[in-house]
Amino acid sequence: MPLDTSTYSLGLLRVDGRRWNELRRIHAQIRTQAAADGSSYLEMGHTKVMCVVTGPTEPGPRRGGNVGSAGGAGAASGGQHKDAEVLVNIVIAGFSSVDRKRRGKGDKRTLEMQSTVANALAASLHIHLFPHSQITISLHVLSQDGSLLAALINAATLACVDAGIPMTDYVAACTAGSTSTYAANDESADPLLDLNHQEEQELPGLTVATLGETDRVAVLVCESRVQVSRLEGMLAVGVDGCKQVREILDRVVREKGRKMIQEGTVERGTGLNDMDVD
Amino acid sequence: MPREAEPSLNEREFVLKALQENTRLDGRELDQYRPLELTFGDQYGVADVTLGKTRVLAKASAEVTVPYTDRPLDGIFNIATELSPMTSPAFEVNRPTETEVLISRLLEKTVRRSGALDTESLCLVAGQKCWSIRVDVHVLSHDGNLIDAACFAVVAALRHFRKPDTSMEGGVLTVYTPAEREPVPLSWLHSPFCITWSFFGEEGEIALLDATWLEEQVRVGSCTISLNKHGEICQIAKLGGTPVEAVALLQCTNVALSRAKDFSAFLDRKLAEDAKRRDKGGLLAELSAENDR
Numbered sequence: 001m002p003l004d005t006s007t008y009s010l011g012l013l014r015v016d017g018r019r020w021n022e023l024r025r026i027h028a029q030i031r032t033q034a035a036a037d038g039s040s041y042l043e044m045g046h047t048k049v050m051c052v053v054t055g056p057t058e059p060g061p062r063r064g065g066n067v068g069s070a071g072g073a074g075a076a077s078g079g080q081h082k083d084a085e086v087l088v089n090i091v092i093a094g095f096s097s098v099d100r101k102r103r104g105k106g107d108k109r110t111l112e113m114q115s116t117v118a119n120a121l122a123a124s125l126h127i128h129l130f131p132h133s134q135i136t137i138s139l140h141v142l143s144q145d146g147s148l149l150a151a152l153i154n155a156a157t158l159a160c161v162d163a164g165i166p167m168t169d170y171v172a173a174c175t176a177g178s179t180s181t182y183a184a185n186d187e188s189a190d191p192l193l194d195l196n197h198q199e200e201q202e203l204p205g206l207t208v209a210t211l212g213e214t215d216r217v218a219v220l221v222c223e224s225r226v227q228v229s230r231l232e233g234m235l236a237v238g239v240d241g242c243k244q245v246r247e248i249l250d251r252v253v254r255e256k257g258r259k260m261i262q263e264g265t266v267e268r269g270t271g272l273n274d275m276d277v278d
Numbered sequence: 279m280p281r282e283a284e285p286s287l288n289e290r291e292f293v294l295k296a297l298q299e300n301t302r303l304d305g306r307e308l309d310q311y312r313p314l315e316l317t318f319g320d321q322y323g324v325a326d327v328t329l330g331k332t333r334v335l336a337k338a339s340a341e342v343t344v345p346y347t348d349r350p351l352d353g354i355f356n357i358a359t360e361l362s363p364m365t366s367p368a369f370e371v372n373r374p375t376e377t378e379v380l381i382s383r384l385l386e387k388t389v390r391r392s393g394a395l396d397t398e399s400l401c402l403v404a405g406q407k408c409w410s411i412r413v414d415v416h417v418l419s420h421d422g423n424l425i426d427a428a429c430f431a432v433v434a435a436l437r438h439f440r441k442p443d444t445s446m447e448g449g450v451l452t453v454y455t456p457a458e459r460e461p462v463p464l465s466w467l468h469s470p471f472c473i474t475w476s477f478f479g480e481e482g483e484i485a486l487l488d489a490t491w492l493e494e495q496v497r498v499g500s501c502t503i504s505l506n507k508h509g510e511i512c513q514i515a516k517l518g519g520t521p522v523e524a525v526a527l528l529q530c531t532n533v534a535l536s537r538a539k540d541f542s543a544f545l546d547r548k549l550a551e552d553a554k555r556r557d558k559g560g561l562l563a564e565l566s567a568e569n570d571r
Binding site for chain 2: 229231
């Protein structure tokens with residue numbers, strides 16, 4: 001289904017009525033599963049992801065032949081290490097996309113996403129505090145509408161916050177794209193923020209994840225052909241979008257914290273004097 | 279599963295300290311590649327790439343098969359990557375490690391998804407017969423930077439490859455042997471090359487190209503950029519690792535573009551040399567009964 005670019009140039013609106021620099025609605029919750037160490041639920045537009053974090057725990061038996069949970073952390077992967085191992089397992093539900101496609105356990109795209117999420121979080125989590133242990137992140141994709149990797153990273157970050165694992169900062173992710181295809185070499189191409197499925201199919205785009213409020217890029221994945229000159233604009237918009245996403249994630253966490261204090265689930269800490277609880 | 283021995287703490291410290299002072303253990307500049315060598319086999323479509331002590335062999339082959347039902351007008355193109363125990367005890371047969379999956383995914387995205395090979399030209403009879411092109415990548419020796427070497431080998435092998443000529447007459451498909459008709463090259467659209475940056479230091483502020491295995495073991499992150507000589511990015515993969523400044527990544531991309539142009543020129547030269555070596559002076563010279571005495 002080709003994107004009607006004529007509509008774009010007329011009203012400067014995209015297929016779903018957004019402007020170039022607008023994110024889709026992000027709705028997030030943390031502590032959705034009471035029994036889990038950490039859990040979250042995140043919607044970015046129609047992309048819906050659930051995440052459960054278990055750990056840090058003692059490492060289970062070695063995963064023999066269990067390809068589904070690959071994704072060791074950074075340099076350490078094997079039996080005994082001085083850092084905690086971050087394992088990520090992604091399950092993409094059959095009903096999540098329009099065409100019900102069955103993905104096997106060894107699907108390379110899923111494996112790549114698992115290892116990306118694991119490595120991105122391992123760099124932000126203070127895994128050196130938990131030697132000889134493992135942190136398991138299970139992600140469930142309930143609905144897909146573009147920016148899947150970004151949603152997975154955001155959900156995993158929130159769940160890690162909920163699990164109380166010390167980390168440097170939020171790893172916030174979003175996508176950015178460019179309005180014309182690689183063939184058209186027009187310089188007037190606008191960058192776009194937060195692509196949906198239709199735009200992702202049609203236009204060049206990339207996924208960016210940054211650490212906190214800095215401009216430091218933890219994940220950068222581009223899977224389409226695009227002119228080098230276009231990269232700078234897309235990256236700038238993407239990094240800016242990540243900062244907006246970080247604000248939203250931060251708000252979700254603070255909101256939940258406030259609620260928990262009000263309900264008396266947790267004691268009000270000493271460092272929270274500046275926080276408006278009532 | 280045996281594990282690759284990790285470098286000792288002293289070794290690690292030594293490499294990193296040296297890098298802080300802009301020195302690499304083998305005396306290269308930070309953005310300098312090891313000597314790249316490419317040899318073609320006697321057969322068409324065999325490329326042997328050596329990058330320092332890393333050695334990768336790629337072999338392209340073609341056979342006639344039935345196309346996929348959902349893509350009746352396209353041929354089939356596959357890249358199979360194999361890391362055998364010969365390379366390192368950490369690799370096992372039939373159990374792809376994470377490295378192997380990531381390499382094959384990267385090659386797939388760089389060469390196949392970027393449309394380097396025109397798959398529509400592989401179609402022979404719509405929905406019934408098509409060429410299936412397969413590239414087997416064998417890693418013979420692993421001393422870091424497998425991705426760049428493997429990608430170069432795949433592109434070289436495919437550009438060197440010739441598939442048997444065919445003709446369609448009255449609904450009869452004929453595949454000619456090399457003796458009957460000269461094999462034809464694939465319809466090749468552009469040549470993408472992978473350039474991998476490795477990052478070191480607390481904030482990933484030291485970036486270098488073509489890391490050796492030791493450097494790869496102590497790095498904090500990496501970013502693989504695939505480009506062709508026209509300045510088109512085919513793929514970027516920075517899959518986690520220590521966060522790096524966005525501006526630094528843009529600079530890396532610009533340097534990568536010039537490297538990709540170098541690679542492209544090098545490959546063109548090698549292909550021209552090989553074509554000259556194979557050229558016996560046309561059919562007349564080949565059929566001549568005269569012998570050198």
